[in-house]
Amino acid sequence: MKKIPMLDLKREYEYMKDDIDSTIRQCLDHQQWIFGPEIKQLEDALSAHLGVAHCVGTSSGTEALVLSLRALAIKLRGQEYFDMNDEIITTPLTFTATGDAILRSGATPVFIDIDPVTYNIDPFKVREYLSQNAPRVIGIVPVHLYGRACHMDEIMDMARQYNLFVVEDVAQAFGGKWKGRNLGSMGTTGAFSFFPSKNLGGFGDGGMTSTDDDEIAEIVRMLIKHGGRDKYNVDHIGYNARLDTLQAAIILTKFKYIDDFNGRRRNIAEHYTKGLENIAGLSIPVSTSLSSVHHVYNQYTIRVLDGKRNALQDHLKAKNISTMVYYPVPLHQMKIFQGKDRKGNPPCMNAEKAVREVLSLPVEPLQDEEDTQYVVDCIREYFSNAHS
Numbered sequence: 001m002k003k004i005p006m007l008d009l010k011r012e013y014e015y016m017k018d019d020i021d022s023t024i025r026q027c028l029d030h031q032q033w034i035f036g037p038e039i040k041q042l043e044d045a046l047s048a049h050l051g052v053a054h055c056v057g058t059s060s061g062t063e064a065l066v067l068s069l070r071a072l073a074i075k076l077r078g079q080e081y082f083d084m085n086d087e088i089i090t091t092p093l094t095f096t097a098t099g100d101a102i103l104r105s106g107a108t109p110v111f112i113d114i115d116p117v118t119y120n121i122d123p124f125k126v127r128e129y130l131s132q133n134a135p136r137v138i139g140i141v142p143v144h145l146y147g148r149a150c151h152m153d154e155i156m157d158m159a160r161q162y163n164l165f166v167v168e169d170v171a172q173a174f175g176g177k178w179k180g181r182n183l184g185s186m187g188t189t190g191a192f193s194f195f196p197s198k199n200l201g202g203f204g205d206g207g208m209t210s211t212d213d214d215e216i217a218e219i220v221r222m223l224i225k226h227g228g229r230d231k232y233n234v235d236h237i238g239y240n241a242r243l244d245t246l247q248a249a250i251i252l253t254k255f256k257y258i259d260d261f262n263g264r265r266r267n268i269a270e271h272y273t274k275g276l277e278n279i280a281g282l283s284i285p286v287s288t289s290l291s292s293v294h295h296v297y298n299q300y301t302i303r304v305l306d307g308k309r310n311a312l313q314d315h316l317k318a319k320n321i322s323t324m325v326y327y328p329v330p331l332h333q334m335k336i337f338q339g340k341d342r343k344g345n346p347p348c349m350n351a352e353k354a355v356r357e358v359l360s361l362p363v364e365p366l367q368d369e370e371d372t373q374y375v376v377d378c379i380r381e382y383f384s385n386a387h388s
Contacts, residue, residue: 002320002371003320003321003322004320004321004322004362004367004371004374004375005322005362005364006197006322006323006324006360006362006363006364007196007197007362007364008364008366008367009196009201011364011366012364012365012366015366016253016254016257019253019256020250020253020254023038023249023250023252023253024246024249024250026249027245027246027249032245033244033245033246034242034244034245035242035245036245036248036249037245038245038248038249038252039057039242039243039245039248041248041252042055042057042243042248042249042251042252042255043055043056043057043208045252045255046208046210046255047210049182049255050182050184050185050190050210051181051182051185052184052185052190052210052211052212053211053212053213053214053217054210054211054212054213054214054216054217055208055209055210056208056209056210056211056217056220056221056224057206057207057208057224057242057243057248058206058207058208058209058220058224058241058242058243059205059206059207059224059239059240059241059242059243059244060193060195060205060206060207060241061097061171061191061192061193061194061195061198061206061207062097062100062101062193062207063207063224063239063241064191064192064193064207064208064209065097065098065101065141065167065169065191066101066104066105066239066241067209067220067223067224067239067241068167068188068189068191068209068211068216068220069082069088069101069102069104069105069107069139069167070104070105070219070223070236071189071216071219071220071223072105072139072165072167072188072189072216073105073106074219074236075213075215075216075219076138076165080106080236080237081105081106082105082106082107082138083106083107084106084107084108085108085136086106086107086108086136086138087107087108087109087110087133087136087137087138087342088102088105088107088108088109088110088137088138088139088140088141089109089110089112089121089126089129089130089137089139089140089141090102090109090110090111090112090121090140090141090142090143090169090331091111091112091114091120091121091142091143091145091331091351092111092112092113092114092330092331092332092333092348092351093114093119093143093145093327093330093331093351093354093355094143094145094169094327094331095171095326095327096331096334096336097171098141098143098169098331099111099331099334099336099337099341100336101141102141103336103337103340107138107139108340108341108342109331109337109340109341109342110129110133110137110341110342110345110346111330111331111332111337111341111345111346111348111351112125112126112129112346112348113125113346113347113348113349113350113351114348114350114351114354115350116350116353116354117286118145118148118150118151118286119145119146119148119301119354119358120142120143120144120145120148120149120150120151121142121143121150122350123150123151123154123155123158124154125346126140126154126155126158127154127158129346130158130162134162137162137164138164138165139164139165139166139167139188140155140158140159140164140165140166140167141166141167141168141169142155142166142168142169142187143169143171143172144168144169144170144172144173144176144183145172146172146285146295146297146298146299146300146301146326146360147172147173147176147199147265147295147296147297147298147299148173148176148285148293148295149173149176149177149178149183149292149293149294149295150178151178152178152179152181152183152186153178153179156186156187159187165187165188165189166186166187166188167187167188167189167190167191168183168184168186168187168189168190168191169191170183170184170190170191170192171191171192171193171195171198172193172198172199172298172299173199173296173298174192174198174199174200174258174296175199175200175258175259175262175294175296176293176294176295176296177293177294178292178293178294179292180294184210185210185212188211188213188216189209189210189211189213189216190208190209190210190211191207191208191209191210192207192208192209192210193206193207194206194207194208194247194251197298198298199258199261199262199265199296199298200251200254200255200258201251201254202247202250202251202254203246203247203250204244204247205247206243206244206247206248206251207243208243219236222234222235222236222238223236223238223239223241224238224239224240224241224242224243225238225240225241225242226238226239226240227239260365261365262296262297262365264365264366264367265296265297265298265300265363265365266295266296266297268297268300268363268364268365268367268372269285269295269297269300269363271369271372271373271376272284272300272302272361272372272375272376273285273287275372275373275376275380276302276376276379276380279379279380279383280383281304281305281306281308281383281386282302282303282304282305282379282383283302283303283304283305283357284302284303285300285301285302297363298363299324299326299360299363300360300361300363301326301358301359301360301361302358302359302360302361302379303354303357303358303359304357304359305357307356308386309325309356309357309358309359311382311386312359312379312382313325313359315378315381315382316375316378316379316382319374319378321361321362321374321375321378322362323359323360323361323362324359324360325355325358325359325360326358326360327355328355329355330348330351330352330355332345332348332351333352361375362375
């Protein structure tokens with residue numbers, strides 16, 4: 001029986017093999033493995049694409065978040081790190097790196113519950129928290145989860161009202177937009193991941209920080225190379241967090257395919273949405289075709305009600321269909337954040353319910369229509385048997 005993977009990187013490589021191989025050969029010819037010419041080429045290309053003044057390559061999406069927050073501490077406070085009295089708001093439904101980056105910047109994370117429809121942070125709950133706790137809050141880290149934009153109008157309005165910075169976590173949403181604006185171009189900074197499973201992924205780890213702020217860009221450039229312009233006489237506590245030349249070259253090559261591949265993801269999502277409508281006990285992503293959101297579906301995530309998520313996942317596994325749960329544990333319940341987030345953190349009941357129900361389906365850009373339909377048929381089969 002044919003296996004349907006969440007992502008088929010080998011198939012994608014075969015699709016763009018000639019371009020990738022040519023790119024790698026160019027790197028083998030010039031042998032400039034650290035800060036080679038492809039780094040600047042990629043930074044310039046992504047700056048132009050996003051419509052920002054600066055993009056700085058980093059060693060991972062995690063480091064892009066950390067570097068953004070560290071640069072903000074240096075600029076805004078004149079010190080290497082924030083302190084525990086500084087609160088940064090983010091979502092509990094995300095990968096651990098989002099909250100971990102806040103801790104690594106010295107600040108305290110505040111987890112605000114999600115909108116149960118979009119799975120993104122609920123801006124109205126953020127506003128409610130700010131109305132009572134604004135003096136402690138210094139920033140917001142919204143996560144564009146699964147490739148869907150957060151409600152950026154509300155978030156940026158609150159940032160202006162309360163003088164907050166905004167670091168957009170765009171790890172899962174390269175190519176996504178809010179009201180025609182590219183994600184990663186609206187906040188103080190944006191943080192991108194080029195992990196292989198992302199919409200724009202490399203052949204290993206990699207990331208990018210985007211910003212219109214000249215000073216922040218300069219600080220990030222220092223931090224990625226141990227903290228200084230001169231590596232033998234540094235200014236700040238830095239990292240070895242630069243993007244490798246080879247990864248930059250591969251990402252630059254794959255960037256040529258991003259619009260096509262994101263379009264394919266959206267087509268697959270549309271097929272799922274049409275095929276999975278009106279199934280009792282199943283919730284599908286809300287349509288974005290007529291909204292402000294340009295969703296790029298890093299994940300197509302359904303919601304399985306009545307405690308049947310695991311049973312459906314087992315059923316699909318038996319049919320050779322891969323699925324994933326993003327994410328099984330919300331951040332506010334993780335060991336790492338116990339006692340390190342804000343005491344009396346607001347309740348996150350929507351997130352706690354979501355982690356028991358969400359299930360992401362295969363959305364490989366080169367996935368055949370027959371395979372997509374097979375996934376639909378197997379899900380319908382499960383619910384038909386469950387209700388018979």
